[in-house]
Structure formats: structure tokens, C-alpha cells
Amino acid sequence: MQNNSYNAKVSNEILEKFSNLIKILDDESNSIPSIAKRAFNFKGRKSENIALKVLDYISTPESKICDPFMGSGSFVFASSMLGRETVGIELDNYTYNVIKTLHSKIDYDKLELMFQEIKSEIFNDVMYLYKTHCCGEVNYIKTLYFDPVSQEYFNPQPHREIVDGKNVKLYYKCPVCEDTSKTFSTEDEQKLSEVNSLDTSRFPDHELITNSRINITSSTGADRYDRNFSNRNKYALLLIQDKISSLPDCIEKDFIQHALVSALTLSKITQYGSSSDILYHVIQNKAQDMNVWYLFESKYNNMVAYNKYYCEQSPDKETLLSFANIMNGDYSTILSQPKFNQYFDVIYTDPPYTDQVPYLERNQLYRDWLFNFSDKNQFQLSKQMLDEEIVVTNAPSRREKDIKNYYESIDKMFSIFSKIIKTNGTVAFTLNLGKKKFFETFSKFIDFARKNGFEYIYRIDLAKNDPTLRKQSAWRDTLSTEMLIFFIKLDEDKAYWYKDDRNIELELGKLIYNQILKNNGITLTTAYKEVSRKILNKQVEDLTENEINRIRGLISEQFIIDPRTSMIYVDPDKLYLSIEDNTTLFNKLYDIVPILINNLLEKWGSFTLDDLYFEISSKVCNGDPNILAQILEDPSREKYIVNLIENYCNTDEKSSYTRKTRVSASPTEDAIDISMLDGYSFENVLKDLLTSEGFINVIRIGGAGDRGVDLRAKKINPQTGELEGYIFQAKRWIGNVGGEPIQRLHSMMVQYSAEIQHAICITTSDYTEHGKREAKSTGVEIVNGEELIERLNTAFPGKYYHGLLDFHNN
Numbered sequence: 001m002q003n004n005s006y007n008a009k010v011s012n013e014i015l016e017k018f019s020n021l022i023k024i025l026d027d028e029s030n031s032i033p034s035i036a037k038r039a040f041n042f043k044g045r046k047s048e049n050i051a052l053k054v055l056d057y058i059s060t061p062e063s064k065i066c067d068p069f070m071g072s073g074s075f076v077f078a079s080s081m082l083g084r085e086t087v088g089i090e091l092d093n094y095t096y097n098v099i100k101t102l103h104s105k106i107d108y109d110k111l112e113l114m115f116q117e118i119k120s121e122i123f124n125d126v127m128y129l130y131k132t133h134c135c136g137e138v139n140y141i142k143t144l145y146f147d148p149v150s151q152e153y154f155n156p157q158p159h160r161e162i163v164d165g166k167n168v169k170l171y172y173k174c175p176v177c178e179d180t181s182k183t184f185s186t187e188d189e190q191k192l193s194e195v196n197s198l199d200t201s202r203f204p205d206h207e208l209i210t211n212s213r214i215n216i217t218s219s220t221g222a223d224r225y226d227r228n229f230s231n232r233n234k235y236a237l238l239l240i241q242d243k244i245s246s247l248p249d250c251i252e253k254d255f256i257q258h259a260l261v262s263a264l265t266l267s268k269i270t271q272y273g274s275s276s277d278i279l280y281h282v283i284q285n286k287a288q289d290m291n292v293w294y295l296f297e298s299k300y301n302n303m304v305a306y307n308k309y310y311c312e313q314s315p316d317k318e319t320l321l322s323f324a325n326i327m328n329g330d331y332s333t334i335l336s337q338p339k340f341n342q343y344f345d346v347i348y349t350d351p352p353y354t355d356q357v358p359y360l361e362r363n364q365l366y367r368d369w370l371f372n373f374s375d376k377n378q379f380q381l382s383k384q385m386l387d388e389e390i391v392v393t394n395a396p397s398r399r400e401k402d403i404k405n406y407y408e409s410i411d412k413m414f415s416i417f418s419k420i421i422k423t424n425g426t427v428a429f430t431l432n433l434g435k436k437k438f439f440e441t442f443s444k445f446i447d448f449a450r451k452n453g454f455e456y457i458y459r460i461d462l463a464k465n466d467p468t469l470r471k472q473s474a475w476r477d478t479l480s481t482e483m484l485i486f487f488i489k490l491d492e493d494k495a496y497w498y499k500d501d502r503n504i505e506l507e508l509g510k511l512i513y514n515q516i517l518k519n520n521g522i523t524l525t526t527a528y529k530e531v532s533r534k535i536l537n538k539q540v541e542d543l544t545e546n547e548i549n550r551i552r553g554l555i556s557e558q559f560i561i562d563p564r565t566s567m568i569y570v571d572p573d574k575l576y577l578s579i580e581d582n583t584t585l586f587n588k589l590y591d592i593v594p595i596l597i598n599n600l601l602e603k604w605g606s607f608t609l610d611d612l613y614f615e616i617s618s619k620v621c622n623g624d625p626n627i628l629a630q631i632l633e634d635p636s637r638e639k640y641i642v643n644l645i646e647n648y649c650n651t652d653e654k655s656s657y658t659r660k661t662r663v664s665a666s667p668t669e670d671a672i673d674i675s676m677l678d679g680y681s682f683e684n685v686l687k688d689l690l691t692s693e694g695f696i697n698v699i700r701i702g703g704a705g706d707r708g709v710d711l712r713a714k715k716i717n718p719q720t721g722e723l724e725g726y727i728f729q730a731k732r733w734i735g736n737v738g739g740e741p742i743q744r745l746h747s748m749m750v751q752y753s754a755e756i757q758h759a760i761c762i763t764t765s766d767y768t769e770h771g772k773r774e775a776k777s778t779g780v781e782i783v784n785g786e787e788l789i790e791r792l793n794t795a796f797p798g799k800y801y802h803g804l805l806d807f808h809n810n
Contacts (some may be wrong), residue, residue, distance in 0.1 A: 008557050009455045009494050018458035018486055019603075024057050025050060030462045030482065039299070039306035040098055040262040041279075041366075042072040043357050046350055046430055050462065051078035054484070055348060058426050059084060063345040066420070068331035068413075071359075073099045073324075075348045080323040083315045087344075088326040089334055091388055092359050093379055094367040096328040098261075101254045105319045106307055111252040115300060118243045118256070126236045126293045129195050132168065132188055135176035142291050143169040144184070145272055149284040153184045153192070159286050161272050171291060195232035203234040204372050208280075211361045211395045220282040225368060228268040228282060236292035237267060241373050257374055259303050261366050263295035279365055330388040332416050340420045347417055348428040354406055354441060355392035356432070360385060407444055411501075414452035418489065427454060427487040430462065445485075450496040450503070454487040459614075497550055499536070507535050508551065509558050510579050516559070516570050524566040527555060572741060585631050589616065591733045593641060594804070597648055597657075598676035606656045609642065644734070648676070648803055674789065675732070675764050675804040682732040683710050685792070685800070686762060692795040695726065709748055724757040731763035734804060737782075738767075739774035746778035762788055764802065 032045045051074055059065060065079040066087045072095070076088035090096040130141040145167040147156045156167055166181040168188065173180050205226040210216050221227045226234065240260055247253045265279065272288045314320045327334055334340075360381060370379040386398065390409040393401045417427055427449075431442070446456050462482040490496075497504040508531055515522045515530060522530075531551050532540040543551075555561060558576070560569040570576075575588050596615045600607035617628045632638055649657035674685060683700050690698045695713040711728040729745055731737050745759040760781040767775070767782055775782045783791075789802040 009490055009496075010457055010488060014488065015457060018058075021054065021057060021458070022460060024053050025460065028053055033309075035302070035306050035309050036072070036074075038302040039102065040258065040303070041265045042095070043359075043362060044350065044353075044432075045072045046074040047462070048074045048078045048081075050484070051075045051348065052081060054428065055079050055084065055346065056082055058428070059346050064343060065346045065348060066335075066344045067349045068335060068347065069349045069351055070099070070326060071095060071350055073103070073326070075350070076324050076326060077103070077310065077313075077320045079348070080320040081313050081315070083323060086324040087340075088324055089331045090326070090328055091330055091385060092363055092367075093328055093385070094363045094370065095359065096326065097254075097370075097378065098258050098366075100321070100326060101251065101258050102303060102307055103310060103319055103321050104251050104255075104307075105311070105321075106255060106304075107252060108304070108308075110250075111255060111304070114247055114252055115256060117247075118240070119297075122239050122243050123293065126239055127171075127291075129191075129232050129236055130171070130291050130293075131191060132170075132182070132185070134170060134174040134179070134182045137175055139174060140171035140291065141168055141188070142171045142294055144188075144289045145169075146184075146287055146289070147285040148269060148287050153189065157285050159272050161288070171294065192232070195230075195235065198231060198235045200231055200234035200238065202238060203229070204368060206368070208364050208368075209361050209395050209397055211358055211393055213355060213394055214358065214362055215278070215280040215282070216361065216364075222280045222282050225364075228270070228280070230269055230289050233267050233289065233292050237264070240292065240296055245373060255303065255307075256300065257370070259300040260296055261369055262299045262303070263292065264365055264369060266290050266295050267292050279362065330384075332388075332412065335416055335420050342420065342422050344421050344425060346426050346428065347421055350430045351410070351413065352390035352406075353432060354403065355394070358389075358391045358393045358395070360389050360391075361393065361395060407448075410444065411448045411451065414448045414454065418452040418454070421489050423489050423491055425489045427489070429485045429487075430482060431485055432482040442485075447503070449487045451498045451501070453490055453492075453495040455490050455494075455496075457486050457488050459483050459485040497554070504535060505554055506578060508554050509576060511535060512555060512559060512568060513570060513576055513579050516568060521567045521569050524552070524555070524561060524568060527551070527568055569744075582631050582633065586634075586637050587735055589631060590640065590644070591735060592616075593644055594648065594673075594676040594734070595678045597645060598673070601649075601657075601659045606658045608656055609645070612641070612645070648673075671799060671801050673803040674792070674800050675734075675785075675802055677732060679730070679732060682764075683730050686711060686728065686730050689792060689795055690728070693791075696723075709745070725755045726758045726760060727756050728759075729761045731761065731765070733763055733765045736766045736768045737761065737763045737771050739770040742771055742774040742778060742780050742782070745780050746774075749780070764788065764804065 028047075028049055030047050030050060032047060036045060036048075055065065055075075055078055059079075059082075061083060064085045064087075065075075066089075067075045067079075068089045070076050070088035070090040073088060076086055079086040090099070127140050132139055132141050143161075144153070145156055145159070145162055146153045153167070155165075156162065161169075163181065166179075166183050168182045168184055170180050170182060174182070203226050205224055208216050208223050208225060210218055210223045216222050229237075237260070244253065244257050244260060247256070266274065267290065268279075269283055269287050269289050271278065271281070271283050272286050274288065311317065311319055314322060316322050364381070367379050367381055371381070389401070390406065390413070391401055392403055392406045395401070421427065429445075431445070449456060460483065462484050511530055511534060512522070512527055515527070528543065528548065528551060529540045532538050532543050532547075536543070536547065555568060558571070558574065560571050561567070562569070575585055575592075577585070580588075593612070593616075596612060597607075600611055600615060604611070613628060645657055648660060650660050651657050672685075674682065677685065687698050687700060690711065690713050695715045698711060698713040701709060701712055709727045710730040713726045713728070714723050715726060716722070717724050727745060727748060729741055731741065741761055745761055749756045749759040758781065759779075760783065761775070762783040764785045766784045772782070774780070785802055785805060789800065789805070792800040
């Protein structure tokens, strides 16, 4: 298949393969299994079902999959469900341990006996702490709503959980009034006084690593481990922990231990109706305090259900760990082992997100409990772990973890990935970057990927729960939502040329472009000298053969080289990203838009403006949304694009565009709109037209070295009977053609006058006054869009029409 015209690094076949993923995911919502959310707390879980479908599509049964930032294990276990050989790595010792424990093969009978032993010995002691009465019947407090700052229990500030002033939810339904809630009473006040006098000095009260972004601040006291625990809940937690600690060591004991640790989240004083996302916020009013036994037993039951569910999902019906080798440690250290060199076919991961989730700091609640009561060696938060974490944090004790350090870590990450993944292997990321950071951070990801031998190929918006909207990947605010982003490991000869952190390809493009404009073209010899001296810092005679070949190859990709004179010229149809000014880029982009509109209509039948921006960003702007944002910085430019879309399309109430039905403009339903053809197809149409008009030896010569000449042909001059040479330039443009292409055609005609007697420029648009004057003075013939469609209709009645003629006339 011919390489796509926008990205010389990746074939159309590969791009088409990944674009088909949208269809694969059409019926899949981006949801997390509730059984996973109920089992244990983890910030940033990802959809296993989406990972299942993606991995099933991009890998084979023989593929080796790696998730170097395993987290909750969504991708590792999705891969394992497919029976793929999988490696998962997690730096955080707490997260690793809870995942390994919950996916281990458990003796359920033994587990239940151990849990019942705990319950029989301490259930009554724990419940006594929450004892109350309703209608004279013994009951227990399940949840107490109150205002901590004023210590108001009798008349706390109202909220949706307090109905009719009843701010105590009961453990059991009252057998008399059949209610499940009651008002706080003097008995409850006395019980509170009693439990507040209990000795909880063994409860951890050490200082935490502060981070204001996750509410661990010294000003609120949240930097003390015990800050948000009531004395009653401290005592209850210690009672349960002491009994767990007395159990014999085994995986079942670890399982029960994690149930208690997971219960810590809501064992704290939290916001009423609180979810488990906010761990350290100090609540002033409208708080809740929950029954620890209720939380512990609920987590235990949820974890058992979780374990059984995932064992059932395993191909061997026992444990997914049979297919996943999960490891605790620094990903770079583990993957630097020689055995992993060029080992993996796919890396599918959720990489660290700048400052969004500092996991080691966030998980202090869980890890520190295990450090105190379970295993000090296994659950230590070491300096090495803190140093190895990829994160941006505002923790005063970790000031070195800034954005500069983060980007260095991402660069290193891609360097390691380049070593462990096979050529043509896929790297898939889920990214959920903040709005303000998205453009810069995503651009950095693309730059570091290219520096280390990868190319960006596609992205899918996962944030929209309506799968039909998933292909709508907005280019502005909504680009900050959760995205699935794909990179491919390039062949060595296709990889970008970097020197240290410098993109030599980009520097070369800028240098040659500016030299051409300054000197109206330069020779290949001059280009070698300029590149060697100004970019590679060496003399031209010191260039290696490989460097010479790379320089020539890059110049050929980006510019026009005249094969006869070795002169280099700017390609007027190419977008020189990061080189040309935004106005020039927009004008060129504008000419490409009809092709992209046609592609979207043929593929999907309809599209949105966001779809079009996605297509532009992915296929024209090298996947970098920052470039598109700069090109469209002038709001009027978007208006031009919308007007252009509406020329071709109708719109509906959902702001989706569909192809307009042409009533009278074309005699046939399957007529082709020449204004929506790509350059290659347009040149083929002209080739057929010229052949039908009596030209012979019509050949396409468009490409590197054509100097703007797209077609050559011969035709007999009826007056002389001589066979004369013709050259043609094809401009499938929206904007009018100026004088430069005319001058270039004339230059070629003069230079090769013995072979070429006629030069003709053909466009779908029209010509500027300057273009018309140049044509008149040079003798270059010009054909505009109206004249072209007239000739096509004469040669091929009803086969072609021109969708932009009415647009231009308006």
C-alpha cells in the first residue's frame, strides 16, 4: 500500500489498522467493574473491557505484553484473561501487595474459618463501642452525622442524609418503629464520652509527607496520621488488628489484613455520603463517622467476591497470576535486565500523570498501617522508592520532583521502552492530562517518543461514555479527557534523527527552508555544507556516508530536488510545520480540508467538527494538538472551516455533518467531486482527461524532484505536424493560484526548451491577478476550475462535478 501523504514514517495500512479500533470499541463504554471499586481503594482505575478489546485486536496469542506501571492491574489482568504472556511492574509496595494478595489462589474454607474466628472473639467488643437504643431496643450505630468543628451532635447542619433530624443510621432496622435511623440522644452522648476516654496510644500518630494538592497540610493537622480518626474508631481498629496479628502467617491472613486496611478509607471522619477518593481532607461540618466492623466485614465480603470473580475470568479458572508475572520494584531497573531486550510486542500502560496522582504520598494511609502492624521491611516507604517515582509533587521534602525532572523521567521511559520492545511493536498509553498542561505535556510525549525511535500513530477519546461519540476527539478543552494513545516502534532506517535532545530533521527543515527563501533555491552541495556546519558542527568533508544519505533523504522528503541541476526548492503543497508562519500553514491546511471531509464521510457517513480537528491533528499535524491550536489561534479561521464544511454537508441537531444530496449539479448519483480528491487522485483524473483529448505518452512525475511539474505529455501540433512536449502543474486548491507556480513552470519550459514547448497550470480554483499577469507575460497557459469541469463533462459526461464552484461564487 502506498505510504500516506502526511506521515512518511508510517504506512497507510498501519494507520488504517488503528483507526479501525474505534469500530472495535463502538459498543464498549469506559466503565470500571463495580466489583473492583468495592474491593479496595485505588485512584485512577481503567476499564478492563476496553483493554481486553484493544489487546485482542493489536496482539496475537503469541504476543508478550508489558505494563510497567501496573497500578490496580486492569491492563495486566485483561492481558492475562486473553492468555497472553504478561509482565506487570508496580513501584508502590502497598499497591503491589494488595493486588498480588487479592489475585492469589485462596482456600475459601480456611479463609472463612479465620474470619469467623475473628468475629466470634471480638465482634461483641467492637459493637459495644457503637451501642445505642431505638424504641427501647438495643441497636448499634452504623453512621453518625455531626459537625466536627463545633462538636455538634444533636443539631448538626442539615444535608440530604439527615431526614427529619435523624442523624444516626442504625446497624439493624428497629423492630418496633421499623426505621433504620434515629436522632442523636443523651445516651449516645454518654457513649461518646465513654469511648473518648479509651486508651488508643498505640494508634499511629506520626507525621506524613505533606502535599497540599491531596490535602495533607500542616495547617489543618492533616499531616498527622491520626488526625481524621475518632477515638472510638481508633479503638475498634486496634481491636480488630490485634486479632488479625495473632493469626498464623498465610495468604488467607494477608487477605483479611487487606480487608481491614481497605476499610481505613471510611473509618476516618469524612464528608457525609463520602466516596473513597478524598483521603486527607479535614472536615469542618457535615461529617460522618462510620462503624468500623461494618466497614471491615463489607470489605472482606467484597474482596472475596472480587477474588472469585477474577479467578473465574482466568483461562485456567484458578488465578490470573498463572499468566501474569507481577513484580514489585522500579520498572527501569527490572526492565534493564538483558532477558527483556527486544522482548515485548506490546506495552500497554497508564503512565504517571505529572502531578495528578502522587501515589506514594496518597497511599501513606494504607502503607503506614501495614508498616506499623504487619511487616516493617515489606511496607517501608524508602528513600529509594521516593527517588524512583515518576511524579510532580509540591511536597516540601521532595522539591526535586518538579516538571523538569518529570520530563527527564518520561524521556528515560521511552529510552527504556525502545530497548525492550520489538520493531513495529506498539506502545499504548491511557493519558488523562490536565487541561492547562495537555498541549505541552502531550507534545513532550510525542517529542520524547520520536527521539527514542517511536512514532505517534493514533488516539481515541475514552472519556465519553457514549461509545458513538468516542471518535469525537476535540482539539481544545476536551483533549484533556482520558485518551488512548498509540505509538509504534519504527524500523531503524525510519526513526527520527536526533542528536542529544535536538531534532535534526526539524532543524534541517528550518535551515534549508530559510536558505531557499533567502537565495531563491539552493544546490544540494550547498545544503550539505550548511547542514554539516550549522547543525552537525563539522566540515562537509567529515560527513560519513550514512550522514550524507540521511541528509539527502530528509531533503527529498521535505523539498523538491531538480534531478538535472540538483537545485532544491520549497514544495508549495507541503505544510512545513513549526517552520512556516501560522497564516501560511492555515492557507495550505484549508486546501487539504475537503480531502479530510471526504475521508470522514466515506468512513463514518457523518462527522463532527471535533472529528475533523482530530483528523487534522492526527494526519496533518503529526499528532501534535499544539500545532493545530497555534494554526487556529485566530477565531475567524475556524469560521472559514465551518463555512467550507457546510458547502459539502448538511448539519443536524447534534451538530453532526452528513454529505449533501446533490439534486441538479450532477447527472449521476455516483459522480465524483473533484474538489475533494487528494493530489494523487486529481492527477490521475487529469491524466485520463488529457489522454481523452489526444495527448500521448501522458505520465505522472509528481513527487520529489518534479519542481512543480505533475504531468508530462506529448501532442501533435496540427499546424506543423510535429510532436510537441507539454508539462502540467495540477493544483487541487481552494485558494487562488498566485504567480510563483506560473514562474516555476515557465522556468522549466525555458530551461528545457528543446523538449518542452508548452506549459499549462490547471487548478480547481482560480488565479490571482498576479497569477494571471504572470501567465500572460510568460506564455504559460492557465485553466481554472470552471473551465476544467467543462472539459471533464465534455470528455466524461456525468462522471465529475465541482462542489466548490457555488462556494466560490458565494
